[in-house]
Amino acid sequence: MANLRSMVYRNSDKLNSSEKEVLQFVMANPEECSKLSLAALAKKLYVSESAIFRLCKKIGLSGYSELRFGLEDMAQAAKNAASMNSNFPKELKNASETAIKYFETLDLDGLYTDLEAAPMIYLYSTGWQQELIAQYLHHELFMIGKNATILPSALDELKIASSRAKAHDVFFIISFSGDNQEINDEIAHMELTNSQFKYVSFTNLRQNKLSYLAQYNLYFPAITYASSNALPNGYAAFAPAYILIDLFISQYLTWRQKNGKD
Structure with missing residues (x-):
């Protein structure tokens, strides 16, 4: 799967304003959101589970699991203390x-x-x-x-x-x-x-x-x-x-x- 940010960028024209707000929140809080179930995230953002699933499809993901993987990767990159x-x-x-x-x-x-x-x-x-x-x-x-x-x-x-x-x-x-x-x-x-x-x-x-x-x-x-x-x-x-x-x-x-x- 491609980088989550690049997938969102490539498919941004398919998203409505509500979907963009959801993505802005989860990408600003990747570590927190990557640990949430679909139901928990939907409740937190006051949207339906089906709305989040459709959003995943719009940006090229197979489902919510891949979104969580993408957020985990973003969180890891943010915490990275790599030594070459x-x-x-x-x-x-x-x-x-x-x-x-x-x-x-x-x-x-x-x-x-x-x-x-x-x-x-x-x-x-x-x-x-x-x-x-x-x-x-x-x-x-x-x-x-x-x-x-x-x-x-x-x-x-x-x-x-x-x-x-x-x-x-x-x-x-x-x-x-x-x-x-x-x-x-x-x-x-x-x-x-x-x-x-x-x-x-x-x-x-x-x-x-x-x-x-x-x-x-x-x-x-x-x-x-x-x-x-x-x-x-x-x-x-x-x-x-x-x-x-x-x-x-x-x-x-x-x-x-x-x-x-x-």
Whole structure:
């Protein structure tokens, strides 16, 4: 999801005066408002819950949950006491080399076979940076003729996708930590009730619950380039994830040619 301020700016012409007042208040008080439920915020601002939900849609959000995420990000940025990592260029180089060496160890024949048979590839991400990675993967899959769709980050989207799944569909879950309890619980439930999907986890380079649940695992190293009191993991760069996607797609094309699929 794009920066909340930029989304509001781009869609300001769609907003009435009451909606602009609501946004002005929540953006002026992001920390307070990010902790409120939809009902609590509606009561505080003397507007209906449906009015806030419509407002979210107008500025390009999937719902109130994404508005809260945006406000949390604004609050964290405001409290940021970041210290820059002077070794970042070297660490980025090392992480990129690690991603390449890691990829060279992978046997992806099974995953490529499942991708080739997949009528649809679903891409689900758990945060804004991860959504950008999903968008990049979506573009690369599109360029080689594979049908893929990006799901909004709301938990309900997992349930909807599960109900629509067809045989041989492939489901990528892109998560920094791989340890979001709600998402992992839903994935575990989906595996018990729906055997249609093949699951692929795409997470940071460490053990996590999500990778245990998925049939296939891809890992990327992330580098913290600035620490922050507001963010437990600091500000992280995800360049190695994009390198891994490029390698993954390139190898997929090679696999296709080798197996007479292209």
